[in-house]
Amino acid sequence: MDVSNLQVIKASGEKVQFSIDRVAESLKRSGANNKLINSTLESLKKELYDGITTKEIYTRAFSLLKKGNNTSASKYKLKTAIYELGPTGFPFEKFIAALLNHSGYKTETGKIYQGKCVTHEIDVEAKSDTKLILIECKFHNAGKNSDVKIPLYIDSRIRDIKNFRKNNNHKLELEEAWVVTNTRFTADAIQYGKCSNLKLLSWDYPKGQGLKDRIDRLGLYPITVSTLLSEREKNFLLSRDIVLCQDLINDKFYLDQLEVHNPRKKRILKEMEELCKN
Template sequence: MDTNFNVIKSSGEKVKFSLDRLRASLRKSGADGQTITQIVDKVQGELYDGISTKEIYNRAFALLKKKDSYLASKYKLKKAIYELGPTGYPFERFVSAILKYSGYETRVSEIMQGHCVTHEIDVIAHKNGHTTVIECKFHSEEGRNCNVKVPLYIASRFKDVKSHWDSKAHDTKLEAGWVVTNTRFTEDARQFGKCIGLYLLSWDYPKNDGLRDRIDRLSLYPITASTLLTNREKQFLLSRDVVLCRDLKDDVFFLDHLGISETRKSKIINEIKMLCKN
């Protein structure tokens, strides 16, 4: 079949369709070679010029879910991050959890004094005598990338906080400012961050150490990745600060509170345990 046609990304941009990218995304879910080939063959037969990447994803996801809900949960990771909204608070807690499981001590939504004004910091992280301040930029819609204005703004806040910090005695050294987003940074934003000394973390940046890489490496999947929980149930759990699948693995209190049947609860717990395997 001829695959030399365009697909429409969530940003509206037209790009050439790539079978290799579809295979790679399925491979990241943990699907075996036979399953990947079967899904690619089925999806390929339904493609047409101008199809959206969302339609391709939905079809591949539906086929993968029929095969294994656990694999489908991993495949929908990017969408699951968007589902942490509509507010940015669950995403802040999610970023905090990733840092915590990377050896940091973390606090969320803290007020820090700057030289000029006070600042509400999304996440403060401590490790090995160093303190890091992190600003989280959450987007609930695909296609909205962080442009250079974001690191420009964060750099000025960090400079103000660091100026005051350095004027006082502390047990740790404040030496790093981070900007974390669930989407992507523009080239100008990345260039400015590198130049000014801000660490930028997005879905796929830095290469091989972006959000997706860290989540897969640590098996820290958000509760929204589950394909067995309903949207209402996920929102209930998020409202109780249950952000990670790990939060439910050894404590089914909230599932009992939701009145979930024993049969369904068993399936949900099994899916979650599979996602938490490292």
């Protein structure tokens, strides 16, 4: 089937030109070998039609990958796995804190900071011996991006905190403020972030340094990518601050608390180890 002229519908409702190359690239990022990528693409082409949603394409590609390689399927579902950290957004904050922990920072979530005018609850505080970073996390469902109002609002809060701190003695200087989202920023939001020295981090921004790139490069996948754990088991683990696959490897006794039998336990831990290899 010639798929070059197909229109697909994104989660936002926008119609865009279908790109087989983008699908191939996402399959490649999952670590699938060329044989599995080619067979998945050939099977997928037979089921495409004009007006198909990107969600349908993802669901079918995921199903095909899962038959061929569980670990690749887990990596392929990364974006969906981050959505599964919702809907409250709090597990997403814990996930961002966990990423920074593995980069050498000490983190706390829900920290209260005094501003010149009012107090502020900050989603994630990250500290090193010489550096303080304050991070606000904006969790959205599929199809909703973070517009300029978000960095505008957060910038005003950071300024209030800085105005208070400059008149008081603090060991650590507030060097950076971040805004992190699981979706994308609009062009205006990115422009404001650059102008105001706010560091923006989204699914694919900055280019080559977005969430998906960092997670793939470091192998720091959220527990929700697992194709072997049930939803109940994932929620149990998240409630006990097991946010990363690496956390479960370190605290595997939680699988005993879940009464996971040994053969399945071995398969789950093998999946976790394969995901963390990066």
